[in-house]
Amino acid sequence: MKLHNRISAVICAFISLLFLLIALGSDYWQQIGNLHSGLWNVCMPKCIHIGMAVPPQNGCCGKQRNR
Numbered sequence: 001m002k003l004h005n006r007i008s009a010v011i012c013a014f015i016s017l018l019f020l021l022i023a024l025g026s027d028y029w030q031q032i033g034n035l036h037s038g039l040w041n042v043c044m045p046k047c048i049h050i051g052m053a054v055p056p057q058n059g060c061c062g063k064q065r066n067r
Contacts (some may be wrong), residue, residue, distance in 0.1 A: 026038055036043040040050055 030037045034045050041047045
């Protein structure tokens with residue numbers, strides 16, 4: 001009986017991982033009329049990216065400061 005429980009747990013873990021990967025990769029979690037919303041975008045009918053716009057820091061990606 002214990003082996004059966006372990007096999008069931010592994011199968012459930014793989015199914016939940018599959019659903020997680022699909023949810024993270026998909027933009028269409030909800031659809032209400034013309035509105036599609038997901039984790040990364042909201043489309044109504046034009047898509048708007050939802051994310052953080054982080055400005056570049058000195059010495060990283062922008063112009064370096066002369067010393």
